[in-house]
Amino acid sequence: xERKAAIVGVHDTPLKDGIVAxxxxxxxxQARAAKAALDEAGLTLDDVxxxxxxxxxxxxGPGVFVASTLAEYLGIRPGYMDGTQIGGSSFEAHVGHAxxxxxxxxxxxxxxxxxxxxxxxxxxxxxxxxxxxxxQYEAPYGLPSPVGAxxxxxxxxxxxxxxxxxxxxxxxxxxxxxxxLNPAATMRDPLSIEDVLKSPMIADPLHLRDCCxxxxxxxxxxxxxxxxxxxLKQKPxxxxxxxxxxxxxxxxQMPDLAWLAHAAESGKRAMAMAGVAAGDIDxxxxxxxxTITVLMSLEALGFCKRGEGGAFVAGQRTAPGGDLPLxxxxxxxxxxxxxxxxxxxxTEAVRQLRGECGPRQVKxxxxxxxxGTGGVLSTAATCILTVA
Amino acid sequence: xxxxxxxxxxxxxxxxxxxxRERRLMIQRCTACRRHFFYAxxxxxxxxxxxxxxxxASGRGTIYTFTIARRPAGPAFKGDVPYVVxxxxxxxxPRLMTNIIGIAPESxxxxxxxxxxxxxxxxxxxxxxxxxx
Numbered sequence: 101x102e103r104k105a106a107i108v109g110v111h112d113t114p115l116k117d118g119i120v121a122x123x124x125x126x127x128x129x130q131a132r133a134a135k136a137a138l139d140e141a142g143l144t145l146d147d148v149x150x151x152x153x154x155x156x157x158x159x160x161g162p163g164v165f166v167a168s169t170l171a172e173y174l175g176i177r178p179g180y181m182d183g184t185q186i187g188g189s190s191f192e193a194h195v196g197h198a199x200x201x202x203x204x205x206x207x208x209x210x211x212x213x214x215x216x217x218x219x220x221x222x223x224x225x226x227x228x229x230x231x232x233x234x235x236q237y238e239a240p241y242g243l244p245s246p247v248g249a250x251x252x253x254x255x256x257x258x259x260x261x262x263x264x265x266x267x268x269x270x271x272x273x274x275x276x277x278x279x280x281l282n283p284a285a286t287m288r289d290p291l292s293i294e295d296v297l298k299s300p301m302i303a304d305p306l307h308l309r310d311c312c313x314x315x316x317x318x319x320x321x322x323x324x325x326x327x328x329x330x331x332l333k334q335k336p337x338x339x340x341x342x343x344x345x346x347x348x349x350x351x352x353q354m355p356d357l358a359w360l361a362h363a364a365e366s367g368k369r370a371m372a373m374a375g376v377a378a379g380d381i382d383x384x385x386x387x388x389x390x391t392i393t394v395l396m397s398l399e400a401l402g403f404c405k406r407g408e409g410g411a412f413v414a415g416q417r418t419a420p421g422g423d424l425p426l427x428x429x430x431x432x433x434x435x436x437x438x439x440x441x442x443x444x445x446x447t448e449a450v451r452q453l454r455g456e457c458g459p460r461q462v463k464x465x466x467x468x469x470x471x472g473t474g475g476v477l478s479t480a481a482t483c484i485l486t487v488a
Numbered sequence: 489x490x491x492x493x494x495x496x497x498x499x500x501x502x503x504x505x506x507x508x509r510e511r512r513l514m515i516q517r518c519t520a521c522r523r524h525f526f527y528a529x530x531x532x533x534x535x536x537x538x539x540x541x542x543x544x545a546s547g548r549g550t551i552y553t554f555t556i557a558r559r560p561a562g563p564a565f566k567g568d569v570p571y572v573v574x575x576x577x578x579x580x581x582p583r584l585m586t587n588i589i590g591i592a593p594e595s596x597x598x599x600x601x602x603x604x605x606x607x608x609x610x611x612x613x614x615x616x617x618x619x620x621x
Contacts, residue, residue, distance in 0.1 A: 230493070230496055231493040231494060231495045231496055232496040232498070233496075233498070234527060236495035236496055236497070236498075236501055237495070237501075237504075237526075237527045237584065237585065238585045239493040239495075240492065240493060240494055240495060240609070240613075240615055241573050241585050241586055241587050241615075242492070242557060242560065242561040242562075242564075242565040242568065242571065242573060242587070243555075243557070243561055243573040243585065244557050244559055244560065244561040245561060247559075248555050248557060248561070248573055251555035252553045252554065252555050252573075252575060253553070255553045255554060255555060255598065256552070256553040256598070259553070259598045259599075300558070301556075301558045302558055302559055303555040303556065303557055303558060303559070304555050304556040304558070305555075306555075350585070351575070351585070352575055352583055352584055352585040353583075357552070357553050357575070
């Protein structure tokens with residue numbers, strides 16, 4: 101890249117019991133998040149010349165042109181915009197695209213926004229819409245979406261590699277331990293492997309506690325060039341590498357349900373650009389829509405070999421004090437999951453690299469990975485972030 | 489009681505749904521690379537040739553993976569739980585989503601041999617489901 105890009109401001113909308121604490125519409129939430137992230141950086145909305153966003157609100161209606169609606173509401177006229185919508189990994193893609201645009205001089209200050217009031221609205225659903233186009237071959241069969249698709253992958257992974265429900269539960273338990281250290285997390289009570297296995301089966305082999313929360317949420321990320329970042333208020337975090345990959349839309353079209361080929365490519369590209377390997381990652385934020393998502397992503401990203409994810413996460417390896425600090429804010433499993441969690445992978449990675457995470461701080465964290473997954477293991481995007 | 493999501497049949501999918509009504513499982517085959525594929529497309533998803541044909545599949549396959557839905561995919565499926573949703577790999581190669589019927593959900597397993605059965609869902613729509621051989 102000609103010019104390095106840095107993240108200079110982040111904000112997570114405060115929640116109480118999974119609901120936006122201050123209340124408000126999905127637009128109010130995002131406006132407040134934008135202001136908070138810009139304030140933190142020492143910038144204002146007048147500095148913003150690029151807007152990146154993905155949402156699943158206001159559809160049909162103003163959410164169809166999500167960037168236009170937000171620009172109108174905020175009173176900004178960005179000359180560069182990106183509405184890439186690849187589900188939960190959208191925001192890793194936005195950061196990668198913003199970094200490229202900043203590197204090329206196509207924009208100076210990028211604002212990345214997300215908001216969701218799905219819990220307040222009781223509107224969470226990815227299924228049972230009009231069975232048109234490619235969905236007509238899947239929807240009639242009643243696969244609970246998205247959990248059923250992830251369950252199918254977990255079932256296949258278990259068949260090929262002997263992955264057990266206990267191994268999947270290790271991830272939920274380790275993530276809850278991180279959440280206990282994060283006052284902002286929604287679920288902080290202790291959780292045992294037995295608790296996970298005794299929780300209701302949702303779609304075999306996934307139990308309730310293998311599944312992410314359903315909450316509201318919102319947040320913002322502000323990026324600019326590293327040169328400009330040095331004059332701003334926060335310790336800059338460099339976007340050192342980026343990759344992404346599309347695989348399929350419907351789970352029936354996924355080539356291999358036990359292997360995330362597109363995530364492996366995404367991770368490889370991001371790490372190559374940054375000049376790092378999995379072993380160099382000090383803290384990993386990996387999308388945890390379900391425990392199986394994490395397990396398969398760890399394999400795809402090269403933290404372990406294909407099929408060894410179950411053994412890798414055993415013994416609480418990813419818990420506080422373990423070899424691999426993973427999902428240190430409590431993740432989608434215990435912190436929040438407003439529908440597209442990917443933005444919070446980035447805000448937490450940034451805070452870890454700034455060293456401001458208090459009891460959950462990973463000591464001397466210099467290289468962080470944020471890896472998003474969207475749809476039904478459909479999309480992947482990876483960012484490698486480093487201290488300047 | 490809300491309705492189950494039935495296919496919105498279009499020009500590209502009509503031969504498939506016409507086939508199920510006639511108790512035939514129609515898939516496509518690329519005449520350039522000779523691979524079979526499902527669902528219907530204008531271009532072969534493997535070699536991107538536009539020389540694609542409809543063929544009748546044997547209806548035989550194996551269960552590639554599945555799950556047992558303990559919670560329904562919306563209110564319309566409430567009366568069906570627990571039910572099996574599976575990806576079946578056809579003898580010809582392609583996979584498709586389906587339900588496994590005629591067997592207790594707990595007895596379903598990966599690698600099981602299954603065959604297509606046709607179930608009239610409405611006057612217009614017949615779904616292809618699979619049952620153990």
